[in-house]
Amino acid sequence: MMDDYSLPSWIYIAVLTVFVGGVMKKILASHLSPTPAVVAWLGATVLVERLWAFCVPAVLVLVLLGVICCLFSITRSMPATLLPAQGKAVFITGCDSGFGKATVKRLDSMGFEVFATVLDLLGDGARELQRTCSSHLTLLQVDITDQQQVHQALLDTKAKLGLKGLWGLVNNAGVCVNFGDTELSLMSNFRGCMEVNFFGTLSVTKNFLPLLRRSRGRIISISSPAGDQPFPCLSAYGASKAALNLLVNTLRHELEPWGVQVSVVLPSSYKTGQTSNHAYWEEKHKQLLQSLPPSLLEEYGEDYVNETKDLFDSFSSEANPDLSPVVNAIVEALLAPQLQPRYFAGPGVGLMYFIHSYCPFSLSNRFLQKLFMKKKLAPRALRKQSSFEVSSNNNNNNNNNNDEKLM
Structure with a gap:
């Protein structure tokens, strides 16, 4: 089954592996919220799908990734042992x-x-x-x-x-x-x-x-x-x-x-x-x-x-x-x-x-x-310019309609 894979496919898998691994590593190291972690999980799922061609049981890989993530979450949720404050x-x-x-x-x-x-x-x-x-x-x-x-x-x-x-x-x-x-x-x-x-x-x-x-x-x-x-x-x-x-x-x-x-x-x-x-x-x-x-x-x-x-x-x-x-x-x-x-x-x-x-x-x-800034107004000069362009377009349309009537 591995013979079915050409060189471009190997390159694709290698690049995807590096990307997903890098993303997950950065997420885990940056104290990010759960929403981005879901994105990384979807990327890992795509990687697993590609690995299916190598007879790797995808379900088992997903389970393994899930166990690793759970262990990491449990470890991070446990109160860290802090250094003593006295004397500092x-x-x-x-x-x-x-x-x-x-x-x-x-x-x-x-x-x-x-x-x-x-x-x-x-x-x-x-x-x-x-x-x-x-x-x-x-x-x-x-x-x-x-x-x-x-x-x-x-x-x-x-x-x-x-x-x-x-x-x-x-x-x-x-x-x-x-x-x-x-x-x-x-x-x-x-x-x-x-x-x-x-x-x-x-x-x-x-x-x-x-x-x-x-x-x-x-x-x-x-x-x-x-x-x-x-x-x-x-x-x-x-x-x-x-x-x-x-x-x-x-x-x-x-x-x-x-x-x-x-x-x-x-x-x-x-x-x-x-x-x-x-x-x-x-x-x-x-x-x-x-x-x-x-x-x-x-x-x-x-x-x-x-x-x-x-x-x-x-x-x-x-x-x-x-x-x-x-x-x-x-x-x-x-x-x-x-x-x-x-x-x-x-x-x-x-x-x-x-x-x-x-x-x-x-x-x-x-x-x-x-x-942050949900502005509704544009600068006055831009508003005037926009109004002028709309007015010019309307005049052009009216002129075109008049020309058509004359014809």
Whole structure:
């Protein structure tokens, strides 16, 4: 029966085997949701069908694959044995609110020695942490874009740690200061995002690396899917996170010989910082309208800009207020015996990355547009152009009809 197979068939089977195996390996290593796993299962079924010609009992192969998948699922669902938190020191940035503040509370309750940076030591967030956390918490006023403040935070941390190294650095501080098309976004927004999300994080990481190398510790950075995928109207934020993601991947390779492990946490949409502050986005919207050149505003239309602001406002109001998935991912990254390269925190992130990695670009792009920015208005200039074309077509049709009548 094997003689019936020609060389092209052998090549087909080999390529299909490599593809299906690669897909399944990537899925199992990426903490994806069950939906993409079904796609991989269908691919495996096609492979089994091709192997039927070699007298391999397809049913037995499917059963074997099912048993393997079940064992893997059981293994992953079992609670992992985490490393002890006692005696470990962690430095975390951006703790006035959001992920940072929630993570500090969790780490402090677990027995970590936590060094947390805030922008305002007298602010509500800092006061809440001082009131609710133990004496093991050290609050430091740090703007991560200020090199002098970052260096002073390093000196303060070293003075308290003594000869003990730093187990974990959690790069959490970040900003998203823009909304709108790239052409409408201010250059100051691009620079502001890069200054905090990339350069600030890089500065903190470089300063604290000696302490991390001493303890063979870990670097955990909070990034965003917008750094890997082209979310509409988030170019400034996404570009800064893309730079951060590449930095993380590079550090992972460079620090491996030192025993320092590096990972990134990719959250879905959550209510943090200013995302749910309606007054903040209204002020940003007014600043944008005032700063745009009149000719550019005329081409896009104020109603187009207003719709974008309303869509952001609506998207923010629907964001998840429960930050625990992100906090859980950070804790696992700090204490798991084997650190994963990335952690998906929140529903739908795994599926999003699967579509981005394996589906055609047109499908992935449409998925992002439907998921994030469901715009109904086109820019004003395009609407006028469309109306002019429709009017011209109607006139041409009328002229043609008149010519036919005359004939």
